[in-house]
Amino acid sequence: MIQTQGGTWQRRFGDSLMGSLSTPTVMLSHGEGCHVHDVDGKRYLDFLGGIAVNALGHAHPVLVDALATQAAALIHVSNYFASAPQIELAERLKRITGAGERGRVYFGNSGAEANEAAFKLARLNRGDGSKTRILALQNSFHGRTMGSLALTGKPALREPFEPMVAGVEHIETTIAALEAAFDDRVAALFVEPIKGEAGVLDLPEGFLEKARELTSRHGALLVLDEIQTGVGRTGSWFAFQQFDIVPDAITVAKGIAGGVPIGALVTFGETSDLFEAGQHGSTFGGNPLATAAANAVLGEIEASDLILNAVARGDQLREAIAAIGSPLIGEIRGRGLLIGLGLTQPVAAELNARALEAGLIINAPNDSSIRLAPPLIVGESEIDEFITLFSSVLKGLA
Numbered sequence: 001m002i003q004t005q006g007g008t009w010q011r012r013f014g015d016s017l018m019g020s021l022s023t024p025t026v027m028l029s030h031g032e033g034c035h036v037h038d039v040d041g042k043r044y045l046d047f048l049g050g051i052a053v054n055a056l057g058h059a060h061p062v063l064v065d066a067l068a069t070q071a072a073a074l075i076h077v078s079n080y081f082a083s084a085p086q087i088e089l090a091e092r093l094k095r096i097t098g099a100g101e102r103g104r105v106y107f108g109n110s111g112a113e114a115n116e117a118a119f120k121l122a123r124l125n126r127g128d129g130s131k132t133r134i135l136a137l138q139n140s141f142h143g144r145t146m147g148s149l150a151l152t153g154k155p156a157l158r159e160p161f162e163p164m165v166a167g168v169e170h171i172e173t174t175i176a177a178l179e180a181a182f183d184d185r186v187a188a189l190f191v192e193p194i195k196g197e198a199g200v201l202d203l204p205e206g207f208l209e210k211a212r213e214l215t216s217r218h219g220a221l222l223v224l225d226e227i228q229t230g231v232g233r234t235g236s237w238f239a240f241q242q243f244d245i246v247p248d249a250i251t252v253a254k255g256i257a258g259g260v261p262i263g264a265l266v267t268f269g270e271t272s273d274l275f276e277a278g279q280h281g282s283t284f285g286g287n288p289l290a291t292a293a294a295n296a297v298l299g300e301i302e303a304s305d306l307i308l309n310a311v312a313r314g315d316q317l318r319e320a321i322a323a324i325g326s327p328l329i330g331e332i333r334g335r336g337l338l339i340g341l342g343l344t345q346p347v348a349a350e351l352n353a354r355a356l357e358a359g360l361i362i363n364a365p366n367d368s369s370i371r372l373a374p375p376l377i378v379g380e381s382e383i384d385e386f387i388t389l390f391s392s393v394l395k396g397l398a
């Protein structure tokens with residue numbers, strides 16, 4: 001075990017890690033299921049799951065075994081060679097997205113890279129050459145690399161790195177703004193079905209349907225960023241499947257391989273024909289280790305009915321949070337096991353810190369929102385444990 005020596009690791013972190021990261025207050029050593037342990041032996045209930053990443057929780061035997069087995073066979077082969085787990089995962093993604101026969105899959109290594117691929121896809125949708133506009137939403141989050149940052153609707157994240165990649169316009173998340181923005185020069189519209197980083201904000205009623213109607217009418221691609229909402233978390237494989245629409249492309253990452261880095265762009269219909277050989281690629285993208293991990297995670301979600309669990313545990317969690325009756329909680333947002341709590345006072349950071357102190361990992365994406373994204377394997381008793389911890393933390397603050 002690594003000795004903490006009164007915060008020595010924090011000094012080492014600050015002295016060696018890039019200043020783009022702030023120094024954490026806790027160092028974790030191991031976990032199992034929905035719990036993690038720090039290097040001082042304290043146990044935490046993990047209701048953040050590595051920000052919607054640890055779909056199977058920690059040290060799940062199915063994922064551990066798949067990784068060990070694949071690592072002993074082939075970890076990496078380069079894109080000059082095919083591997084069975086890669087083809088299997090692409091076929092699986094075509095099936096669970098409903099992209100079907102015409103669907104195609106590109107693999108990268110992160111959410112940002114999946115969105116970079118989608119950005120390039122949008123550039124290939126040129127029409128007669130006049131399609132240079134890309135629409136995205138204010139307050140959206142699509143990643144930190146230059147293309148995905150250009151799509152991100154948070155000026156404070158973009159400004160230090162301007163000039164941005166050209167052509168992206170951020171519109172308000174209203175049907176009126178959508179209608180006002182569209183013309184035939186729009187190449188693509190990027191939308192998160194639920195804005196996770198913004199505090200788990202649901203889209204207005206009818207927004208996705210209107211987005212589909214306008215993109216179709218103007219020959220623009222509807223690209224859904226399902227990086228946080230995907231892989232069963234919101235109660236269906238992908239959140240868009242709860243709406244009456246089919247997108248042209250979706251991006252996937254976070255939970256898909258339970259913490260092993262991987263991202264994917266999945267295209268639907270004729271959008272699958274846009275990329276030509278040699279136009280995009282990644283050294284690590286879709287390597288056997290990462291794709292074997294994703295196959296194990298997606299296989300386990302299916303085998304153990306974890307999407308149904310996300311619905312049932314999500315309902316239980318919502319009801320139990322409402323039943324606490326805390327005056328601090330103004331609204332409960334999101335779907336399934338992606339939950340946002342809108343606070344009536346800007347005390348999210350304080351609440352988050354007190355929860356951590358009490359042995360509960362949650363997240364404060366902004367001043368007045370708490371985000372919960374527990375592993376999809378979370379059980380009834382862990383929801384009870386959460387409510388006990390969380391209600392006492394809320395009481396301490398009220």
Ligand SMILES: *Cc1c(COP(=O)(O)O)cnc(C)c1O
Pocket residue numbers: 110111112113115141142143144192196197225226227228253254
């Ligand atoms: C996390 C996230 C990203 C970026 O993913 P990275 O793996 O951090 O690059 C993009 N879009 C959404 C909606 C996300 O939640």
